[in-house]
Structures are given as structure tokens and as C-alpha cells.
Amino acid sequence: MSERPIGDYAVLSDCRSAALVSGAGSVDWLCFPRFDGPAVFARLLDQDAGHWSIRPVGPAEVSRRYLPGTLVLETTFRTRTGTAVLLDALALGKRERGHAMGKSSPGALLRQLTCTYGRLDIAVEFAPRPEFGLVQPVMAPVAGGLIARGGAHALMLSTGLSLNVAGSTARGEVRLQDGDRLGFALSTAPAWERGPKPWPGRRIRRRLGDTGAGWRSWSTLHGAYTGPWQEQVRQSGRVLRALTYVPSGAIVAAATTSLPETVGGTRNWDYRYTWVRDASLTLQALATATCKQEKVDFFTFLAQAAATQLERGVDLQVMYGIGGEHDLSERVLPHLSGWRGSTPVRVGNGAWRQRQLDVYGELLDAAHQTLPHDVPLDPPVCAFLRQCADAAAHRWADPDQGIWEGRGPGRHFLHSKLMCWVALDRAIALAPALSAEDRVTDWQRIREQIREAIENRGFNHQTRAFTQAFDGEQLDASALMLPLVGFLPGDDPRVRSTVETIARQLTDSRGLVRRYLQDDIDDCEGAFLLCTFWLAQALALTGQPARARKVFEDALSHANDVGLLPEEVDTRTGEALGNFPQAFSHIGLINAALAIRAAEAAPEPHADTRLRPPNE
The missing domain is CATH 1.50.10.10 (Glycosyltransferase)
Incomplete structure (x- = not known):
């Protein structure tokens, strides 16, 4: 049973689908590839129906905002030893601006964590449960991340972080120092295809910038x-x-x-x-x-x-x-x-x-x-x-x-x-x-x-x-x-x-x-x-x-x-x-x-x- 307050969530959108991210850095709702599609993460409705969390190990003070003029979410974690900033967005198309925003969205959830002060330990837990939690996918490491297969779509988690797979859940911990950065991208493709290709870190950074620029241009208009x-x-x-x-x-x-x-x-x-x-x-x-x-x-x-x-x-x-x-x-x-x-x-x-x-x-x-x-x-x-x-x-x-x-x-x-x-x-x-x-x-x-x-x-x-x-x-x-x-x-x-x-x-x-x-x-x-x-x-x-x-x-x-x-x-x-x-x-x-x-x-x-x- 899900207990987290509804008001604790922030929404992400690429004008095709939507995700909800909790104040603790967990994506607890995501429907690919459309708003009305089956949820990949549905912890919002059941504790075991899928989530993807990125958070410090141990207690942390949390503050968040949308970057000005955008729906790019910035969550700041402050621990006793350091500070990290997490950016979350559903990617817009390359260099989309104004009225065209969302016309060629690639269907990818982007997450980037940067240590901005000191050092801190970060825990990542990736537990997709396609079709509203009915499917527990089979996961396997691949070059540039890992792939999860099960149901109608394959999911590619692009990351340079080494994750340990146990059943249908992948976990990992890493210590970040001031200036260290981790990038993640979650993308999908029909199950009968070879699967989506991994996103390199520079592409994640570039498309986060594109997404912010797209929202700002729409807001200006x-x-x-x-x-x-x-x-x-x-x-x-x-x-x-x-x-x-x-x-x-x-x-x-x-x-x-x-x-x-x-x-x-x-x-x-x-x-x-x-x-x-x-x-x-x-x-x-x-x-x-x-x-x-x-x-x-x-x-x-x-x-x-x-x-x-x-x-x-x-x-x-x-x-x-x-x-x-x-x-x-x-x-x-x-x-x-x-x-x-x-x-x-x-x-x-x-x-x-x-x-x-x-x-x-x-x-x-x-x-x-x-x-x-x-x-x-x-x-x-x-x-x-x-x-x-x-x-x-x-x-x-x-x-x-x-x-x-x-x-x-x-x-x-x-x-x-x-x-x-x-x-x-x-x-x-x-x-x-x-x-x-x-x-x-x-x-x-x-x-x-x-x-x-x-x-x-x-x-x-x-x-x-x-x-x-x-x-x-x-x-x-x-x-x-x-x-x-x-x-x-x-x-x-x-x-x-x-x-x-x-x-x-x-x-x-x-x-x-x-x-x-x-x-x-x-x-x-x-x-x-x-x-x-x-x-x-x-x-x-x-x-x-x-x-x-x-x-x-x-x-x-x-x-x-x-x-x-x-x-x-x-x-x-x-x-x-x-x-x-x-x-x-x-x-x-x-x-x-x-x-x-x-x-x-x-x-x-x-x-x-x-x-x-x-x-x-």
C-alpha cells in the first residue's frame, strides 16, 4: 500500500507522457509511451508496483524547485558531509522550441546527479514493473547500462554506474566527491526489436539543456x-x-x-x-x-x-x-x-x-x-x-x-x-x-x-x-x-x-x-x-x-x-x-x-x- 502524500510529488512531462517524482528522489509513476499507457513505475498505487530512486545514503535535508520557466526538476540533497543536486526531466526533442515543443520527444526519462560540495554516498534502486506491476522483467547488464525485458517493451537504463541485479531489481551505491557527476537515461523500444541504444553521458547533459531551453522558449511565448x-x-x-x-x-x-x-x-x-x-x-x-x-x-x-x-x-x-x-x-x-x-x-x-x-x-x-x-x-x-x-x-x-x-x-x-x-x-x-x-x-x-x-x-x-x-x-x-x-x-x-x-x-x-x-x-x-x-x-x-x-x-x-x-x-x-x-x-x-x-x-x-x- 502506498502511503506517501500526493502533494509530495512533482510532475515531469514531454507533452506525450508524464512522470511523478517524490521529494525523496523516487520516480513512483511513469507511463510510456503515452499518458494513458500502462505504467512502468506505479508505486504511487502500490508499494510493489515499481519505482526508481536516487538518494543519499542516510538522512538528508531536501529542497527542490523547477528551474525557472521550465518543468525541469531540481532537487537538492544536503547531508552532514556534502551536497548533491539532482536534475530530472522527460526529454524534449532536439532543439525543439516554442509551439513545436514535444513534437519529436524521444521518450526518455533523464536524471543527472552532481556533487556540488564535500562528499556523500548515493544509493540507486531501479525496480521497473511494467503493466502496472504485473510484469517483473528480466534484467541483464549491457555495454553502457542494463536492459530489462518483459511485457510489450524493453527498457534501457543508460548509466556508467555499476549496478547489482537481483531478480527484477538493480541496486548500486557510489561515493561522490565535489564536482563528480552521474548521468542516467531510461528509454524504451518494442520488445520484438533489438532494444533501445544506450545514451552516453554527454548526450544526457546536452538533452537536459535542450529540454530546459524548450520549456523556457514556450514560457517566453x-x-x-x-x-x-x-x-x-x-x-x-x-x-x-x-x-x-x-x-x-x-x-x-x-x-x-x-x-x-x-x-x-x-x-x-x-x-x-x-x-x-x-x-x-x-x-x-x-x-x-x-x-x-x-x-x-x-x-x-x-x-x-x-x-x-x-x-x-x-x-x-x-x-x-x-x-x-x-x-x-x-x-x-x-x-x-x-x-x-x-x-x-x-x-x-x-x-x-x-x-x-x-x-x-x-x-x-x-x-x-x-x-x-x-x-x-x-x-x-x-x-x-x-x-x-x-x-x-x-x-x-x-x-x-x-x-x-x-x-x-x-x-x-x-x-x-x-x-x-x-x-x-x-x-x-x-x-x-x-x-x-x-x-x-x-x-x-x-x-x-x-x-x-x-x-x-x-x-x-x-x-x-x-x-x-x-x-x-x-x-x-x-x-x-x-x-x-x-x-x-x-x-x-x-x-x-x-x-x-x-x-x-x-x-x-x-x-x-x-x-x-x-x-x-x-x-x-x-x-x-x-x-x-x-x-x-x-x-x-x-x-x-x-x-x-x-x-x-x-x-x-x-x-x-x-x-x-x-x-x-x-x-x-x-x-x-x-x-x-x-x-x-x-x-x-x-x-x-x-x-x-x-x-x-x-x-x-x-x-x-x-x-x-x-x-x-
């Missing part, structure tokens, strides 16, 4: 934001880029699977896929940094992945595989004990079969913010977005599973209706680009029907708030989206009372916001950082920037030492919960920072700078 929490906003942009699968343009919701929303609970889902909702919101957040190529890649990916679905009258899937796969059938890995005993551990995600009507709104809102309004779009993208608007118009009155993906019967969720309104609102503004001027009258008529339904059936006068579902009483933090998407202004009395009611009833003692109070699966669900950032943003839009800043800081205080945010926070202990790092949380940070910056610059409540409704 996409670091336009200035204002409050500037570094945190820019770091969040890098995290969102790290969750992008560059070959297709897909964006994953998180780098991991089955990290629970409740310790010991069953809400342990696989987030290594592209949700239409999450990816659309990611695109909006990245638009802050003028990520032009990302928006083109994403809409092209989605139009291709969803080709013919809407034409056949089938709902747009809420999620796809990062290569455009439709079937994401869920299965359980019973041999894994789970993080802190939280089972089942799952791969795949059954939510792909759900109906979630809000996706049309998020998708068209992203298009509205990132695509030109007056120039016809490419025919496939144009046709796809028209179909999305028509689907929202035809299906808005149907029940669905909603934003929180409840696995019970469908309901008439307010947030789903709201986002259908957004879909039509944005489609009307985009009509020239969509070659859809003939649809505008119908879209306007249905948009007004949705508005009337939300205002008449969504607001509960007893609770003084918009509620989770039509004609209901239960509060839901997703009602905070009403001013965020421009449905109602921040000074509307119903908006103000909804914000105040949610702040009073859904906020815990740490100042964090729960999604809702009842839970049909697990008790004691954690508070959601996305919802907390929504509250900060809504407070800014209601003309309360000082309160908004306090809520923002409460949420931000749960970022870890390298600026990564989880999905949830345990309301009792303050620990990170859920898959990690979580795109939704970093999206919320960016948008709330923008709203607070605007509120502090304006004397009166104003329109949201992120989700401004179109002029008609």
Missing part, C-alpha cells in the same frame, strides 16, 4: 500575463501545457489514475483522457497566453474524434482517448492495493458513456474565445461546431448526468441547462465564422427559452440561491458559473444571494468550497479547489475583490512546494486528494487571478474579462 500571482499563473500555464498530448492536440484532465477523492473511498477514476469540458476550459486558460497553435490543434483533434457522431444523432461523447479513441471501457486492476488502501484501482473510465449536456457550452465558449469571428473556419471544424450548437438547441430540456458525472439516473441539472444557453449564445456570435446566419433566429428563440426556464425553475426563494437542479433545494457550487459565463451580471440580487449562500453553507473551516453537501457514493468528500477558485472569481465579479483575494489565497495555500495543485483537499487534514496535478484546479487559478486583477482595477462591478458575452 506564453508568459504574457502580468499582475497578481504572476508566477503562479505562469506556472499553471506550464502545467496545462504539460498535460497536452502534442501528437494529437488532446489535453488530459490529470496525469494519473485512481488517486482517490476520499481516503479509502471508491471514487478512484482514471483521468488520463481528454474530457471535452476540461480541455475546452484549458484552452480558454491558455488563451490568456496567446497559445495560437494549441487551439488549432485541439479543435482539429476534436472535430476528427467526434466525426459523424452528431450527424447520426448521437450525443457528443464527454471524453475521448488522447489518440481520438471512443471506447474507454473501464476495468479494475485487482492486484494493486491503491493509494492508502483506496480501491478499486481503475483504468479506463465509464463516464465516456454518459450524457453531459454542458459539454456543448464549454466547447463553443472555447471556440468563441479562441477562434476568429468574422473569417470562415475550416469546413470540418465549422460543421462540427454548428452541429454542437444544434445539439444544444435540440437536447437542452433533456435530463443528463451533469458536470459531476453522477452514476445514477439523469436529472435536470441547472449547470447543464446554463451551458446549453452558453452554447447558443456563443454560436450566435460565431455565426459568420460558422456560415450559420440562417440558424441565428432559431438559436435566439431557444436561447430565450432556456433563460426563462433557468430563471423560473432554477432559483429557490427559500434558500435564496440558484440550486443544483430545477425545482430543487440542494446547493451546488456549479451555480457560481451563472455570472462567470455572463448569464447574469455580478450585481444581480439573485447572483449576490447565491454567492453568499454558497460561501456560507458550502465553505469549510479552511475557507475551501465543497461541490455540494450530499454524496451518494462516499462520505466526507474533500473540498474542491476548482469550486474555491470559482467562488473567488464570483466574489470579484460581485465587486468584492478583497474577499475574493482572501478566498484565492486560501485555495493557493494548498499548492505544493513546486506550485502543483490537486483536485481536492481533505477537509479534516488539509492533505491533497484526487488525481494529480489537476488541470481543473490550475484552470480555476488562472481565471480567478484574471477576475481579481480586473476587479481591483475597476471602481464598479464589471463584465468578466475571461467569459465576456458577445455583443449582438
Whole structure:
């Protein structure tokens, strides 16, 4: 059973796959060659499911950071006798820069340890367990390192350090003096090939430099934001880029699977896929940094992945595989004990079969913010977005599973209706680009029907708030989206009372916001950082920037030492919960920072700078 806190991990990415490295210098999660591939190291979910550690022998003080403008991790170990610095990165392609970052990543995990003072003894332990720990590979020394064979891929560990192999684990110790350096590279190749070639030390050093330069060039192109929490906003942009699968343009919701929303609970889902909702919101957040190529890649990916679905009258899937796969059938890995005993551990995600009507709104809102309004779009993208608007118009009155993906019967969720309104609102503004001027009258008529339904059936006068579902009483933090998407202004009395009611009833003692109070699966669900950032943003839009800043800081205080945010926070202990790092949380940070910056610059409540409704 894995016990290490989720917040102890830092993420590495080559924009194709991801690794998580603990504060103790252990790679406890790595999926090759894609985000959604079988894990080579999965100690994150089971103590015996694979890891690769590099650490001093004996006690050491540890500090770490990302090198400025990059996701190259620098961990510093200080012992009684010496200091060593460990650099970790998933390699980018040779001399990749800017928008091209990740296009030709070689699929290699690079690690370099340098003694910078005194002397110290270092222990290395390499224990790959492919296919989520099912495979214990056969290891053999080769020139330049060792090779591990077992399962679908061969693994090459390139190193000049002599390692002792016992079964499926290799170990070694070495004493480093000031100026000594050790380089490692882990690469892979299909098992039927001869195997990957070893990387010499000079190549490891060169590609670490290339990788740092690649991230810095991307950060320079996409670091336009200035204002409050500037570094945190820019770091969040890098995290969102790290969750992008560059070959297709897909964006994953998180780098991991089955990290629970409740310790010991069953809400342990696989987030290594592209949700239409999450990816659309990611695109909006990245638009802050003028990520032009990302928006083109994403809409092209989605139009291709969803080709013919809407034409056949089938709902747009809420999620796809990062290569455009439709079937994401869920299965359980019973041999894994789970993080802190939280089972089942799952791969795949059954939510792909759900109906979630809000996706049309998020998708068209992203298009509205990132695509030109007056120039016809490419025919496939144009046709796809028209179909999305028509689907929202035809299906808005149907029940669905909603934003929180409840696995019970469908309901008439307010947030789903709201986002259908957004879909039509944005489609009307985009009509020239969509070659859809003939649809505008119908879209306007249905948009007004949705508005009337939300205002008449969504607001509960007893609770003084918009509620989770039509004609209901239960509060839901997703009602905070009403001013965020421009449905109602921040000074509307119903908006103000909804914000105040949610702040009073859904906020815990740490100042964090729960999604809702009842839970049909697990008790004691954690508070959601996305919802907390929504509250900060809504407070800014209601003309309360000082309160908004306090809520923002409460949420931000749960970022870890390298600026990564989880999905949830345990309301009792303050620990990170859920898959990690979580795109939704970093999206919320960016948008709330923008709203607070605007509120502090304006004397009166104003329109949201992120989700401004179109002029008609």
C-alpha cells in the first residue's frame, strides 16, 4: 500500500507522457509511451508496483524547485558531509522550441546527479514493473547500462554506474566527491526489436539543456500575463501545457489514475483522457497566453474524434482517448492495493458513456474565445461546431448526468441547462465564422427559452440561491458559473444571494468550497479547489475583490512546494486528494487571478474579462 502524500510529488512531462517524482528522489509513476499507457513505475498505487530512486545514503535535508520557466526538476540533497543536486526531466526533442515543443520527444526519462560540495554516498534502486506491476522483467547488464525485458517493451537504463541485479531489481551505491557527476537515461523500444541504444553521458547533459531551453522558449511565448500571482499563473500555464498530448492536440484532465477523492473511498477514476469540458476550459486558460497553435490543434483533434457522431444523432461523447479513441471501457486492476488502501484501482473510465449536456457550452465558449469571428473556419471544424450548437438547441430540456458525472439516473441539472444557453449564445456570435446566419433566429428563440426556464425553475426563494437542479433545494457550487459565463451580471440580487449562500453553507473551516453537501457514493468528500477558485472569481465579479483575494489565497495555500495543485483537499487534514496535478484546479487559478486583477482595477462591478458575452 502506498502511503506517501500526493502533494509530495512533482510532475515531469514531454507533452506525450508524464512522470511523478517524490521529494525523496523516487520516480513512483511513469507511463510510456503515452499518458494513458500502462505504467512502468506505479508505486504511487502500490508499494510493489515499481519505482526508481536516487538518494543519499542516510538522512538528508531536501529542497527542490523547477528551474525557472521550465518543468525541469531540481532537487537538492544536503547531508552532514556534502551536497548533491539532482536534475530530472522527460526529454524534449532536439532543439525543439516554442509551439513545436514535444513534437519529436524521444521518450526518455533523464536524471543527472552532481556533487556540488564535500562528499556523500548515493544509493540507486531501479525496480521497473511494467503493466502496472504485473510484469517483473528480466534484467541483464549491457555495454553502457542494463536492459530489462518483459511485457510489450524493453527498457534501457543508460548509466556508467555499476549496478547489482537481483531478480527484477538493480541496486548500486557510489561515493561522490565535489564536482563528480552521474548521468542516467531510461528509454524504451518494442520488445520484438533489438532494444533501445544506450545514451552516453554527454548526450544526457546536452538533452537536459535542450529540454530546459524548450520549456523556457514556450514560457517566453506564453508568459504574457502580468499582475497578481504572476508566477503562479505562469506556472499553471506550464502545467496545462504539460498535460497536452502534442501528437494529437488532446489535453488530459490529470496525469494519473485512481488517486482517490476520499481516503479509502471508491471514487478512484482514471483521468488520463481528454474530457471535452476540461480541455475546452484549458484552452480558454491558455488563451490568456496567446497559445495560437494549441487551439488549432485541439479543435482539429476534436472535430476528427467526434466525426459523424452528431450527424447520426448521437450525443457528443464527454471524453475521448488522447489518440481520438471512443471506447474507454473501464476495468479494475485487482492486484494493486491503491493509494492508502483506496480501491478499486481503475483504468479506463465509464463516464465516456454518459450524457453531459454542458459539454456543448464549454466547447463553443472555447471556440468563441479562441477562434476568429468574422473569417470562415475550416469546413470540418465549422460543421462540427454548428452541429454542437444544434445539439444544444435540440437536447437542452433533456435530463443528463451533469458536470459531476453522477452514476445514477439523469436529472435536470441547472449547470447543464446554463451551458446549453452558453452554447447558443456563443454560436450566435460565431455565426459568420460558422456560415450559420440562417440558424441565428432559431438559436435566439431557444436561447430565450432556456433563460426563462433557468430563471423560473432554477432559483429557490427559500434558500435564496440558484440550486443544483430545477425545482430543487440542494446547493451546488456549479451555480457560481451563472455570472462567470455572463448569464447574469455580478450585481444581480439573485447572483449576490447565491454567492453568499454558497460561501456560507458550502465553505469549510479552511475557507475551501465543497461541490455540494450530499454524496451518494462516499462520505466526507474533500473540498474542491476548482469550486474555491470559482467562488473567488464570483466574489470579484460581485465587486468584492478583497474577499475574493482572501478566498484565492486560501485555495493557493494548498499548492505544493513546486506550485502543483490537486483536485481536492481533505477537509479534516488539509492533505491533497484526487488525481494529480489537476488541470481543473490550475484552470480555476488562472481565471480567478484574471477576475481579481480586473476587479481591483475597476471602481464598479464589471463584465468578466475571461467569459465576456458577445455583443449582438
